[in-house]
Amino acid sequence: MVMENKKTLREAVIVLLQTTVILSQLDTLSLARWQFGLTTIYHFLFVPLTIGLVFLVAVMQTAWYRTGKEKYLMQTKFFGKIFLINFAMGLVTGIVQEFQFGMNWSDYSRFVGDIFGAPLAMEGLFAFFFEATFIGLWVFGWGKLSKGVHLATIWITTLGVWLSAYFILAANSFMQNPVGFEINEAKNRAELTDIGAVLTNIVAINQFPHTITSAFMFAGAVIVAASAYHVKRGQYLESMQSSLKFGLWASVIGGIGTAITGDGLGLAMVQTQPMKMAAAEALYNTSAPAAFSIFTLGTPDGKSELFSIKIPNLLSFLSTHTLDGEVEGLNDLQAEYVAAFGPGDYMPTIWITYWSFRWMIGLGALSWLIAVVGIWMTRRNDLKVPDWAYNVAIWGAPIPVIAISIGWLFTEMGRQPWIVFSLMKTADGVSPGVTGIEVLVSLIGFTAVYGVLAVVEFKILLAAIKAGPALAEPEQSDDKLAVAY
């Protein structure tokens, strides 16, 4: 009996040791990439809604401040509540983002910290403090602050949120198109030489309005969905009909803005990262004029193309704004990069870039069309809108955020194999002292916690939407907290 136990114990120890050996050899790089992708996409589910909704709620409150109409107060409080539920998630998942650069990507941080850290610290000092302080004042300041000062707090929060977006996009744009730096050979790092150049990076200047306008599409779609839910049931009609239209217009205007700014971003991309544009179309050979395929059956590498719908000249137009402009192909770019940076594979994963580019545009356009049709159907103030239309409005809410996530997938995957384009490869940025198993543990931890939080957040959000706008409260007496945990 004792012998058997010893044997089992020894076997267990051996299995444990073997498992440990296998786990400790796990590939730190791919796990770190999975973790970054997962935590970033998750964080950015909440961010666009925050960016768009804070502004739209500020507009609602301004309308109330100006007109004194109760329906605007109801809207402000109702959508303000939705904003806050979402804001909390953006905040707590945001800290992970900042810590992660040092935890998983310490060699990257060493190499670009001299430049990359500056916009991050500016984001903190200019934007995060604004957001965190003034959102607290806004939430708890009802009845405590004068109406004008209280209105100012939501606008300052908006300013903070937007500044934050600008600084982090400037940091990301350095990774897409490094500018304003020189390489310090002795210290083996990139050093900042021109902060103005970093903050006015052509990619940042185009990425920022693209981010803001697409955030309006998502925030608009959420306002539309929440309003449609109540209008369909014939409740809270006065406030919800007006917010329904407001949301539709925000979506439509946001959609037009997204298209225009996306075009600008595309041009900047061709100029700075031609490989990414070639990968977006899976264009292997340099072409003039170049066509754009809407859909391809078979593999996008063209070797086994079965069927494809192509629009002649469109890729030339997107890339150069001329109908027959030359667009460089993947093979030529690959040869150029080998000549410039030495042997290696400089192409991103083509099927991902090809399809993500199409799904981003397709879903964005679909969401815009829904809003346009919605404006047409609600042009008269009667309720003669069929139920199915309300259902489309409700179920269509996530479409813009899916498009946004896919767009970021394209932006980041299209930059590969680089972490900083032309300066550092992703494989060289990962932390040298961190083991695969450590990253695995944090990856599992974040996935589990984020998964649970997603369910809880979604439940709370739905409950808040279903509860509907509260009737405007009488002026708060000073001895009751306007808002209490």
Place this chain on the structure above:
Amino acid sequence: MQLNEIWFVIVAFLFVGYFVLDGFDFGVGMSLPFLGKDDTDRRVLINTIGPVWDLNETWVIVAGASLFAAFPEWYASLFSGFYLALFLMLMALIARGVAFEYRGKGNSAKWKKTFDAMIVAGSAIPALLWGVAFANIVHGVPLNADHIFVGYDIPLIGNLLVLLNPYGLLGGLVTLTLFFTHGLIFISLKTDGEIKERASILATKVGAVATLLAAVFLVWTLIDNFSIAGLALSAIAAVSLIAALVMNFVKREGIAFSLMVVTIITAISSLFVALFPNVLPSTIDEAFSLTIENASSSGYTLQVMSWVALFMVPLVLAYQTWTYWVFRKRIRRENIPANAH
């Protein structure tokens, strides 16, 4: 003073600010099972920090980003080396933040109990880990010639075990008890009635333990890294901590709280004094240590960031002070609206 010295001071200032502010949030979070007799009590406690915990937590984000911008090598070695400790910290901070926001969004007892537990754990774990982390930063960690943290050769927990040395653990217990005391005195300043009494009595007990632990820790730190400034700061920290407890005992909670602020400022500052001019000493070889020289950003980056800090820090302090002024009233049980929020 050189720019990298100024930035050492700014980073220290941001962490000191973080501990002064989020320190009492941690204390309030930890107090829930001790002071909250019913749900209304617990809501009173949480509402004392309701409007401000989020801006207090922001201090650590700004401190971390400033550390990154001014001392990228420090940021890289520290954050990758303290991997698991920081992972646990992140989990705890996420749990706390979510729980504050969501506990009121459901009505069942189970719902509230779950989120209350998350608040307690999410406050106690960072309060402990920050002390462990800072004690180890001052004490030094095994950095090799490439400034990479090389822990014990045990997969997963190798680096973490290095941090859990007696000095590090003592540092953790100091911050845990100090922040708890800080939070309890904050509660007695911000509430009224029975709960205020309970907070004050508990503060005396926890404060006594904190005083004992802090005294041992500060003396230990001084023996390892003696300096006149360090001695002066530690002495002020010790005196003001005892004075804070006395003032708490005689029900002068305003003065007691101010003295706790002085205690935390001087105690944390004494650690930064002990650290200077290193930012992360190596226990393998002094030559491998990260210092304000070899860890810092270029002169140009520090210059740009100095202008930003010069302009923004006073503004931030001004509007945050105003925020605390707006929410200066004590919270009473009667203030909590009956309907759940």
